[in-house]
Amino acid sequence: MIFEGLSEKLQNTLQKLKGKGKLTEKDVKEAMREVKLALLEADVNFKVVKDFINRVTDRAIGSEVMESLTPGQHVIKIVNEELTALMGSGQSKLTFASKPPTVYMMVGLQGSGKTTTCGKLAKILKKQQKNPLLVACDVYRPAAIEQLQTVGSKIDTPVFSMGDAVSPVNIAKAGIEQALRQGLDTVIIDTAGRLHIDDTLMNELLEIKSAVKPQEILLVVDAMTGQDAVNVAEQFHEKIGIDGVILTKLDGDTRGGAALSVRAVTQKPIKFVGLGEKVDEFEPFYPERMASRILGMGDMLSLIEKAQSNIDMNKAQELEKRMRTQQFTFDDFLDQLQQMKNMGSMSQILQMIPGMGGKQLKNIDVDDRELVYIEAIIQSMTKAERINPGIINGSRRKRIAIGSGTSIQQVNKLLKQFEQTRKMMKQFMDMEKGMKKGNKFKLPFPGM
Amino acid sequence: MNEQQPTSFFNKLKQGLSKTTKGFSDRIDSLVNGYDILDDDFYDELEEILITADVGFDMTMELLDSLKTKVRERKTDDPHIVKTLLKELIADALSVGDRNIYIEETPSVILVVGVNGVGKTTTIGKLAHHFVKRGTKVLLAAGDTFRAGAIDQLEVWGNRSNVPVIRHQEGADPAAVIYDAIHAAKARNTDILICDTAGRLHNKKNLMNELGKIFKVVDREYPEASKEILLVLDATTGQNALQQAKVFGEVAGITGIVLTKLDGTAKGGIILAIVKSMGIPVKMIGVGEQMDDLQPFNAIEFTNALLGD
Structure with a gap:
């Protein structure tokens, strides 16, 4: 893949730097060329890239790197730091109005994913014990209202609409009144997608804005947007003023350089990212992680956090004990599988591991259905078989295969994998002991 | 597919593309008019224009290389020639395959x-x-x-x-x-x-x-x-x-x-x-x-x- 090629190249260049005790200006310039290329291929705006490279070069040529023992790593560190600084430091949370209802207004180009994002935002607000109301102000796109209604019913959230014959400004106003009447504390207004250069529609947004006085206007931006992201963000910000950005479709294989461009032009924080079509696939935005992604360094932090939030700590401790005593059974295995499934699809998880984006993953196809078969096979085993797989003989294998709708080969494969897993567990245990001694997750730079 | 009159089609296209076109052709025009000779600065600026149009780094380099070759062949360093040459190159790159949607053969x-x-x-x-x-x-x-x-x-x-x-x-x-x-x-x-x-x-x-x-x-x-x-x-x-x-x-x-x-x-x-x-x-x-x-x-x-x- 083109992007991976670039990050490999970047890593190679920096690898060369690593071997050197001293860096020359030429070394740095060469490395910066690769960084520039990586950023451009990631769709970061040309001007933003230029400024960025100048800043990093100045710092890298300065004394701090020259005197460092590991100049190569130091250069990467600077790149990463500057990138993160550009992206804004720390996580930016939603704000709430002092007097309810808090109104959020979603704006953006056609197809950026506003309506889907409305649903996701509502879901997150519900998790925070809020009662949101969705207001359907997209009266232009055919069936946009129906879409919002369906989204709303999926997450059990009321949707206010007045059809497509009423002006969006009036719908928005009536929506707020409705929220007040029903005692709903947050309102999310879905607006029609529009071109940033369409004055009529932009004025309509302004009218909605002055009619409902939103707490936040959130610009929804497709992560795959190219160089034009700058124009879009600039225009929306200039004409109506935005308070935050939501980046969508980040579950694709785009580098998402648009994030940098938008941030650089508006100076407004990116608050959330959309990671899929399901309502739950929505997360707060972490600048450091995005910096790593743009440079192709994986997203180890997200993975760790995902694992932490989805794995039951008590169960994990119990499992640890079992593993240490080599009593790991198929029941535990099944449990693990289910916990892993909570973390997202296999390919999603793998993508977050640094280096996995590169050649290691090129030939591996991860099929989530594989897991379904495994589950079925384990569930076709008896209790005794799950605890002691050693007793599974030929006729038992045949029964399990029939019971799970798989083949004997598949059952055999699983049994073999299970044995290997048991062995691997032991190795993991040793690793974990090491980690407890204080070497907590160190974000590794691949290839360094 | 090509029954429409070329004039109306072209106007419509131009109108629809006016925003897309504007930034682009304006920038090319001001570039061409702003330089007396074709030097490195000129090509750097052209590179920027192409990249900001999402042409991509590799393709931009390729276009610039072909452009430079063509310029050399013409033995000129007049910036005004660039627009014509660039048009040729882009039209050339886009002229691939059969652009008809097959509706003549039904179903x-x-x-x-x-x-x-x-x-x-x-x-x-x-x-x-x-x-x-x-x-x-x-x-x-x-x-x-x-x-x-x-x-x-x-x-x-x-x-x-x-x-x-x-x-x-x-x-x-x-x-x-x-x-x-x-x-x-x-x-x-x-x-x-x-x-x-x-x-x-x-x-x-x-x-x-x-x-x-x-x-x-x-x-x-x-x-x-x-x-x-x-x-x-x-x-x-x-x-x-x-x-x-x-x-x-x-x-x-x-x-x-x-x-x-x-x-x-x-x-x-x-x-x-x-x-x-x-x-x-x-x-x-x-x-x-x-x-x-x-x-x-x-x-x-x-x-x-x-x-x-």
């Missing part, structure tokens, strides 16, 4: 694929209108059973041009919808069946496999129909569009590209790299939100509109 089936939010359903609505205007009998298949509201959206478009829509409910098997639509198309002697599909990111293996299943149904049930598989790309998309084209190309055997949302300020420059590296022609471009705003693509006219006369 035919058009499958429309792409990632989420590029404008597939809207494109189908406009395509239907385009064909109905030519007196063709069209049928639509609501194959996007995933996105909320997608089926209703297609139905609204169908009503606008009086074209029937074959639909199941949300969540139904898209291959089954296509199956029914094919049989309906046969029974009703339809000329063109246009199938919508759910938007899918090209890196989602399972969803791409689902697409394979739809194609199998079409091959098996409708072997007599000539097939057109259109990939819809959003002009605002950056370098990722190339990846989209590659993966969809592998899975779906794309026969043509529809480039949408060219009425914004985005230039859709990535299309150069796509057409060049994959040899798939651009067949239609979307230049607005009205029914008529889907236009057949013509490389030379497009380049003229983009770079100015």
Whole structure:
């Protein structure tokens, strides 16, 4: 893949730097060329890239790197730091109005994913014990209202609409009144997608804005947007003023350089990212992680956090004990599988591991259905078989295969994998002991 | 497809592209007028213009190299020649393959694929209108059973041009919808069946496999129909569009590209790299939100509109 090629190249260049005790200006310039290329291929705006490279070069040529023992790593560190600084430091949370209802207004180009994002935002607000109301102000796109209604019913959230014959400004106003009447504390207004250069529609947004006085206007931006992201963000910000950005479709294989461009032009924080079509696939935005992604360094932090939030700590401790005593059974295995499934699809998880984006993953196809078969096979085993797989003989294998709708080969494969897993567990245990001694997750730079 | 009068087509195109064109041709003009000779600074600035048009780094370098060679051949360093030469190069890069959508041979089936939010359903609505205007009998298949509201959206478009829509409910098997639509198309002697599909990111293996299943149904049930598989790309998309084209190309055997949302300020420059590296022609471009705003693509006219006369 083109992007991976670039990050490999970047890593190679920096690898060369690593071997050197001293860096020359030429070394740095060469490395910066690769960084520039990586950023451009990631769709970061040309001007933003230029400024960025100048800043990093100045710092890298300065004394701090020259005197460092590991100049190569130091250069990467600077790149990463500057990138993160550009992206804004720390996580930016939603704000709430002092007097309810808090109104959020979603704006953006056609197809950026506003309506889907409305649903996701509502879901997150519900998790925070809020009662949101969705207001359907997209009266232009055919069936946009129906879409919002369906989204709303999926997450059990009321949707206010007045059809497509009423002006969006009036719908928005009536929506707020409705929220007040029903005692709903947050309102999310879905607006029609529009071109940033369409004055009529932009004025309509302004009218909605002055009619409902939103707490936040959130610009929804497709992560795959190219160089034009700058124009879009600039225009929306200039004409109506935005308070935050939501980046969508980040579950694709785009580098998402648009994030940098938008941030650089508006100076407004990116608050959330959309990671899929399901309502739950929505997360707060972490600048450091995005910096790593743009440079192709994986997203180890997200993975760790995902694992932490989805794995039951008590169960994990119990499992640890079992593993240490080599009593790991198929029941535990099944449990693990289910916990892993909570973390997202296999390919999603793998993508977050640094280096996995590169050649290691090129030939591996991860099929989530594989897991379904495994589950079925384990569930076709008896209790005794799950605890002691050693007793599974030929006729038992045949029964399990029939019971799970798989083949004997598949059952055999699983049994073999299970044995290997048991062995691997032991190795993991040793690793974990090491980690407890204080070497907590160190974000590794691949290839360094 | 080419029955329209060239003048009206060109004006419409120019009008639709006016925003896309503006930044681009203005910048090229001011570049050309701002320099007396073709030096490194000139090429640096041209590089910037091309990259900010999403042409991409590699393709930009390639264009600049070819440009420099051509300039050398002409033995000139007058910046004004650059515009003409660049026009030639771009038109050349975009003139690939057969740009007709096969409707002469009926029956035919058009499958429309792409990632989420590029404008597939809207494109189908406009395509239907385009064909109905030519007196063709069209049928639509609501194959996007995933996105909320997608089926209703297609139905609204169908009503606008009086074209029937074959639909199941949300969540139904898209291959089954296509199956029914094919049989309906046969029974009703339809000329063109246009199938919508759910938007899918090209890196989602399972969803791409689902697409394979739809194609199998079409091959098996409708072997007599000539097939057109259109990939819809959003002009605002950056370098990722190339990846989209590659993966969809592998899975779906794309026969043509529809480039949408060219009425914004985005230039859709990535299309150069796509057409060049994959040899798939651009067949239609979307230049607005009205029914008529889907236009057949013509490389030379497009380049003229983009770079100015």
